Amino acid sequence: MTKQLPTSAQVVIVGGGVIGCSVAYHLTKLGFTDVVLLERRQLTCGTTWHAAGLVPTLRATYNMSMLANYSATLYEQLEAETGQATGFVRNGSLTIATNKERLAELKRGASMAKVAGFPCDVISPDQAKELWPLMNVDDVLGAIHLPMDGMTSPVDVTQALAKGARLGGAKIIEGVKVLDMKTHDAKAVGVITEQGDIDAEYVVNCSGMWAREFGKKAGVNVPLHAAEHFYVVTENMPDLTRGLPTLRDMDGYCYYKEDAGKLLVGMFEPHAKPWGMKGIPEDFFFDALPDDFEHLEPYLEAAMHRLPILERTGLQLFFNGPESFTPDDRYHLGEAPELRNYFVAAGFNSVGIQSAGGAGKMLAEWIHKGHAPQDLWDVDIRRNLPFQGTQKYLEERTTESLGLLYETHFPFKQYKTARGVRRSVLHEQLKAQGAVFGSENGWERANWFARAGQKPEYELSFGRQNWFDNNREEHEAVRTSVGVIDQSSFCKYQIEGPDAEMLLNRICSNNVSVAVGKMVYTQWLNERGGIEADVTVTRLAQERYLVVSGVACQTRDMDWLRRNKPADAMVVFTDVTSAYAVVTVMGPKSRETLSKLTGADLSHESFAFATSQEIEMGYAVVRASRITYVGELGWELYIPTEYAPSVYDLVMEAGEEFAIKPYGYHTMNSLRMEKCYRHWGHDITDDDTALEAGLGFASDFDKEGGFIGKEALLAQKAKGSLKKRFIAFLFENPEPLCYHEEPIYANGKIVGRTTAGMFGHTVGATVAMGYVEHVEGVTKEWLDNTNFEIEVECERYSVKPSLRSFYDPAMEKIKC
Template identity: 50%
Template sequence: MASAAPLPSRAHAVIIGGGVIGTSVAYHLTRLGITDVVLLEQGQLSSGTTWHAAGLVGQLRASEGMTRLVQYSTTLYAELEAETGLSAGYKQCGGVTVARTEDRMEQLRRTAANAAAFDLECELLSSAEALEHYPVMRTDDLVGAIWLPADGKANPTDLTYALAKGARMRGARIVEKTRVLDVLTADGVVRGVRTDAGDIEAEIVVNCAGQWAKQVAAMVGANVPLHSAEHFYVVSEPIAGVHPDLPILRDPDGYTYFKEEVGGLVIGGFEPEAKPWVSPDAIPYPFEFQLLDEDWEHFEILMNSALLRIPALESTGIKKFYNGPESFTPDNQFILGEAPECRNFFVGAGFNSVGIATAGGAGRALAEWIVEGAPTTDLTGVDIRRFAPFNGNNRWLHDRVAEVLGIHYEIPWPNREMTTARPFRRSPVHHLLDAAGANFGSKMGWERANFFARDGEAPVIDYTWGTPNWLPWSAAEQRSTRTGVTVFDQTSFSKYVIVGRDAETALQWLCTADVAVPVGRSVYTGMLNARGTYEADVTVTRTAADEFLMVSSAATTERDKDHIRRHMPAGADAHVVDVTSSYAVFGVMGPRSRDLLSVLTDADLSDSAFPFGTSRVIPLGYATVRATRITYVGELGWELYVPAEFAVGVYEDLMAAGEPLGVARGGYYAIESLRLEKGYRAFGRELSPSENPVEAGLLFACKLGTDIGFLGRDAVERARAEGPRRKLVGFRVETPDPMLWGGELILRDGAVAGQATSAAWGETTGACVGLAYLRAADGAVVDADWVRSGDYQVSVGGVLHPISVSLRPLYDPAGERVRG
């Protein structure tokens, strides 16, 4: 398939990397009408990571978006031969996943509920029923299993060549044995590539270079945080009873999977402690169709588990040991999208052992992003902008990847925290929180207090699906916030200054709400895309005639800045400056928050002098801080924006002055519970590029009553006129027994109606509470009468519990507490 002709001097799009991802992007670009495509491969097609992939195609993923992406892959793979004459080697053989423990079985029951929410066939099995699907396995130690009939397998190399042929049939050029030496740019925009066979001018460059993608990205100053790890599987000699239609078997408690191959079994897995390979900057070249040395000692944990599950392996030989390096990302999600550092430089890389399953859908999604200039679906979880430059540190990546590979088959515990390469980013008062018994979670690298343990007790999480060990401590923090005063370290907030003569004009276009407010006022607002769905959920405070402070969630710093810069009105004198690390933020929340702050300041904090939404610079102890009267917990409170150098002193003053008032320290688990009782939304869960303000119940934060245009306004007005097909509601479980974590299936009158976007224990309401989008089975408009007329249940591990549903906040629906 190599091209003997000289390289073209230009192309509309150049794709770097001829593995399954690069060929999928080429295939889908040409399907979308971009036929002037050149794909460059330094070796031969599929010769990097693709050729030694196991080829498993499991459809069910943690989110509906990723499930749909893989579903599209399977449809495509089944159709490729008819289109191209080349088979992808795809076979729908089904999949069995077994459970050795009750905790694992609880996960599988929750998985089955997810499948029901996504309208994907999934069946719970007893161990005896599992044996009927997979007769060669041992089952006497199993608790149960699930059966996913839509699972399948593909031949990675055949799939790559079929996609490549499809792209060539529509005009793309595939050029092998050609190495990219540099990516050419000018003024922060891609201009082409330099290869060992000459230069190609291009408007678009797509980096699908697999484990080389970090090196390629560095050519334009972009950050693609991934690191290779050694990844193992073996192929056995033929085994009696193993045939081509045998399902895929996954035994996650034993870290292993099994796939039929030529009458034998491919036996691989995801060991708990992986072996990172060389630094991303030191991957050898050439490295074509190569493997690393066998390491039977490291593979032993997988082999012992395989011998337990498939007894026939005790007397079966091994034909081949595969140790192929593969790239993994810090959060076990792949990387897709346009790099914020360089325009028209796109990335599809870091597929964490799911490249074959996701290649079709990911290739289509990236091609649509390229053609449309923005994602056409919610890709937040895999968006390249979820990472910051500091995530590209190779030493940090090396240590993190050792943990990431094993996550594939670890029980996905609620609130599971990574343990490697930490602590990472620390607020100025981290040491004070640590000394006070904080348990720390991580968000965008920030170490954040989840909860504070009682004196003398270890601040650890004993992971469980049921009531967790830390709940009494978090519940106490909730009670303190509702009845007294609690101080939260919220330094991890993303913070930007929007400054310039046209700052107001720019923000009026970017924001749904009217931000033309007096200096010292804060506004809650969304930022949308052209489709009228959410790109951010922020507060904007006017700090001067030509300056605003924008505060956003911790995880979205890079995507927020990129969104703002891309959608600034042309020619506007307005600039965004990231001041996240310049300020600590302390939330002082609760009915006694005014009493506490008044001990430290002479500023008038009365409701008449300092009403809700007011933001002022005030003296506080010896420091001078910005105090904004706002809340994410539904109580009287202030957020204090403190210059980093004053943070320790201010925090110490707050705790000392608050001692006579019974001040408590609070963590993010308490914030989550408190905000859910109030029905406050969170970006990434209730708000994403899949939801619009009509569905989310946030039309009040849209300036539709004015004639002021904003990005996405036309789409919001259409959505309002058509009526929502989904509606966000709050819910409360009728009994205090079941523990909810988010993602649970919601039923209306016995039929699937949605999933919990978020859920947690609500101490004030005395049961678990949450938020969920409800939808009608027939796709009809979902109005208030429809919501109120239903009878609702939530599935918790397969057990149904009655819930009450509300369109108003469950706690203090009139908002009297906030007004203080």
């Protein structure tokens, strides 16, 4: 029967799973009444209907944990609001550890839970058995118990969200397939359905497993791929206690959920099985995939080890249903960079039920406000690049990404699949020097260098890993002599045209009206004063600039430039990332090293800090820029790609006299931490203002025409002392290592969390950085008169706070 479709709507949502219904519900809460949700078949028929319905609250980061916690709170209240039962109960969860590294991970999570305000108890094996009497704890070392975690009925909670949306005025129409998009002037303006067109101001892709293919219709990249996902349900178990907490044995890749006297056992196995390589069948709805007992046999054996009662319990259901997974196990949220007013909420990696409430709220607010309502970089769709949407990449990565949800989440852990996507022209030279590569945005980058005879592989731990001493040697070489790093993965953009200066001065908070050859450190701010990018800008000519940014920001940066370019501006943006290799030479002996290779005068008088020149080096003409991210004298050499291998060899040969060392990104991180240099996406985000981040010096409040975000910063200045500030901390005890999300205490009270941490070999202990908040203002006086601690694995350590860097705060070594 043909449905009567409206011809227009303010928002059209494509997809009627729990995510789409949540977006519709939250839009109506913000006053959107002209909302239409289209579902090709029936609500929940894709993957929602067969979800396990778990609603845990603790995620990998604070921000994601808070969104999951919002979901739980929402589901608890929905029945009272809508009259539709959701089946939500707070049965709690129990996660066990069977090795010391897993226990360390759980303790770190328990520490972060304190920042989020969640009750989370670290308990003994005996206490775990009291909560789960049927569990074998012979090999269990400890566990964490989160009493406020819950579970719900996926179908019922979706129907409750849909009912709430309808009560708010939304139209939910089933049995209507969307065939294509309507676009105009690079904007989404509606959808084309099999029953007619609907004009719309906004379109939201909540198509689940179909989101990638539907995105392609509009030229939007939504990297996700379906994988087979398994669980079994036992026959009735009379000995099973009702209301048990959800049990996770992540070392056994299994979880256990009590359900009406039966037990659901689900798996997140390594070496998963991708599905739908030729597309999702048109008639797939409320469908299951074939059983594969052989594939699951090892995990069923692990389940019987954990719960011996399963050896004599029959299975009532063997279920295999597909779910979509993304390359980095983080879902996609936000406005697509390729098409204005086209939003995406998809790729939920089997955590769609726990994420739907928070994700729906965030996306609705994003549409309403015109920007992300908080720091959502973890899941922002602008983190993706085109290669990540290719079939081969997704199919290969999906074999790993499902199981990674239950792998131990070690710091510096690297993906094993879909590697070698982007390689620097120096890759083989670095490999010959012992480079151990990591992957960042597809780039193979040298993270550390193995010594002769040392296996070039990670041995992962939450403590000192096998490359700790390599890091120390590389770190010391840069501090005392000279080191070289390949930073070709830097994002590089050429901005040129008669209006280049005008445009960049509006986008950049600092003044780029400088002489040719001058470099400017600056931020790109939003209207709220938050930091959208952290870049250097070099004036190459009167109408031409080079902008250099971080490796993860390529799509986001170009999107920001396009968004803020006036239609009539005579300026062209070109991504030149692949055109230039970057060989960075740093350390007290860098000048002497490079002077052997060029006739150019590299003295401080002739080549000042924050200036750039084209110079001859060997057979090549390179752009040498005197700047640093490690706090030492040095130059970044921007070399046309084909010349880079020969220049790199020359640099290494020239530096032999000074025991030059190649260094990796782990060392760059430890060096920059000692200097308190910020990293966009971790230490600074669009939710942190330039003043809060301590970067006000990089804004020119007096330049003609102002800049985006100026008014917000001035308003914040006018309020007096900042209540939130970015602070560096030095551990007094040299033993603990922290990484991020650890609680920061002031006089025994949590006042913030870390954004980054790394052992500083020059200062002899871990340096951490993060934001602290104090209602009366985060002043130097308050910092000096307050006792600060940082908690690592549930143990607090005294730390020294500082508004300045711990290494060379006067920058004497840089400007020599």
